Amino acid sequence: MLKGHLDMIVLAALAAGPAHGYAVIEEIKRRSAGAFDLPEGTIYPVLHRLEEGGLLAGRWMTADSGRRRRVYSLTRHGERELSAQRALWERFSEAVGGLFKGGRPSKNPA
Amino acid sequence: MLKGHLDMIVLAALAAGPAHGYAVIEEIKRRSAGAFDLPEGTIYPVLHRLEEGGLLAGRWMTADSGRRRRVYSLTRHGERELSAQRALWERFSEAVGGLFKGGRPSKNPA
């Protein structure tokens, strides 16, 4: 479960350049060193949602093999959203770090 | 949205010692430097779920003020779960880091 960070992850995977859905899955897997191995049923609805939201632009293309693919690229809006999500992520992960460090421990709890 | 990390966050807040629900909220807020300011309606169901799952033990206590509180503490199982969640978190945040760094960029995409 990537709960809520999936949009960010997909946007990040497309930051380097356009890709089609299947390639996005592999790119995410590669960049995360195998940690995120997402099923297609997870990715495709996200791509559709992001496209509908104007964060991605998708267009059909035909590969050399003759196979049809839907290639997605970040829109301006999507780039801005990625920056925002990234900033949020920094704050989020710092806050979690603070949770683990514990701050000053409360004396004599209970 | 803390989507899926909430259990970990609550467990982490209780790692320093037992606390009642309202105090957990404040502890989380303090340790996260204000980043996580959770409404009660978010925390209480989590506490109940964690207790039902055997990760927390709750008991009613009466404060000096005479106010009744439900004080939760980590069980052995809860401690183990926290360790596991923390390890998961490390891997997760590393993977997200990898996503942002991008690994080696794919040449000439689409």
Next chain:
DNA sequence: GTCGTATACCTAGTAACGTTAGGTATAGTA
């Protein structure tokens, strides 16, 4: 040649989760 696998797309249904929006009650303070 055909059989299996990898590629490539899709959607309906489900379950979990966090939030919203309420409700109750007591202690302390203005």
Next chain:
DNA sequence: TACTATACCTAACGTTACTAGGTATACGAC
């Protein structure tokens, strides 16, 4: 007396990711 802070709770809702299917083509093995 009234308001605020403390302290607990739950029902309903919307979002989200996952499961589990389905379709179709390219390619290599046999």
